Amino acid sequence: MAIRNIVKEGDDILNKKCRPVEKFDQKLHTLLNDMAETMYNAEGVGLAAPQVGILRRVAVIDVSENRNELIEFINPQIIAFSGEQTGNEGCLSFPGQYGIVTRPDYVKVKALNRFGEEFVTEGRGLLARAICHETDHLNGMVFKKLAQKMLSKREIEEMTKKRR
Numbered sequence: 001m002a003i004r005n006i007v008k009e010g011d012d013i014l015n016k017k018c019r020p021v022e023k024f025d026q027k028l029h030t031l032l033n034d035m036a037e038t039m040y041n042a043e044g045v046g047l048a049a050p051q052v053g054i055l056r057r058v059a060v061i062d063v064s065e066n067r068n069e070l071i072e073f074i075n076p077q078i079i080a081f082s083g084e085q086t087g088n089e090g091c092l093s094f095p096g097q098y099g100i101v102t103r104p105d106y107v108k109v110k111a112l113n114r115f116g117e118e119f120v121t122e123g124r125g126l127l128a129r130a131i132c133h134e135t136d137h138l139n140g141m142v143f144k145k146l147a148q149k150m151l152s153k154r155e156i157e158e159m160t161k162k163r164r
Contacts, residue, residue, distance in 0.1 A: 001033045003041050004052040009094050009144075013050050018057045018138045021074045024116040028058070032072050032114055035060045040067060044092045046130040048137035051093050059134035063126045071121065073111040076135055079120070080108035085129065088151065088159055089143050098156055099147025103132045 007013055021028060031054060039047040039060055049058040059073045083105030090098045107128045110120050123131050133143060144150065151159065 001030075001037045004034050004038045006038065006042060006047075006092050007051050007053055009097075011093075013053060013055065014093055014137070014142055015140045016050065016055055017140045018048075018050055018055045020057050021112070024074075024112075024114065028074075029114055031056075031058060032060065036062075036070055036072075039092070042092050045126065046134045047092060048134045050137055050140075057138045059138065061127070061130045061134060063130055072114055073109065073131075073134070074113065074116075076109050076111035076131070076138070078107050078131065078135060079110050080106075081128075081132075082106045085125065086148075087129070089129065089133065089147070091133070091143050093142070094144060096156070097144070097150065098159065099144060099150045101129075101143055101146050102148065103129045107131050109135075 035047050035052060038052060045063045046059060046061040049056045057075045059076065060070060062070045081104035084102060085105040086100060086102040088098050089101040105128055106124050108120065108122045109131055112118055
């Protein structure tokens with residue numbers, strides 16, 4: 001496994017739609033392993049392939065407290081959603097920036113695992129937010145385009161104090 005460079009704001013790859021994965025091989029497994037290691041190293045809760053420079057429909061997410069519930073999504077499709085949550089959102093490709101974004105509070109997603117097997121999972125709260133955020137990345141959409149408001153430095157400092 002290896003830590004990959006995370007693409008930052010200004011790189012056009014973040015605005016491009018990703019192609020579906022068709023080969024479920026060792027190259028894909030290496031990408032998934034590297035993405036997980038990169039996400040954990042950066043202390044993120046999700047990472048999409050375009051964020052490491054790969055235009056494929058691949059994302060990894062782990063919103064658990066113990067960081068031991070990794071979910072790998074290949075060619076994900078949100079098939080149902082409901083409710084609404086509005087809150088702070090950030091992104092590893094936009095370090096230090098946060099915005100207020102409204103997302104569904106519940107999502108149901110269909111995807112493939114690293115072996116090409118289909119699965120369906122559901123998420124609420126932070127998991128729903130992360131699934132939507134990473135799926136948006138695969139469609140060339142970044143959270144700043146959806147933000148109702150970007151937070152000021154002072155607002156970010158206040159938000160950080162509350163988390164401690």
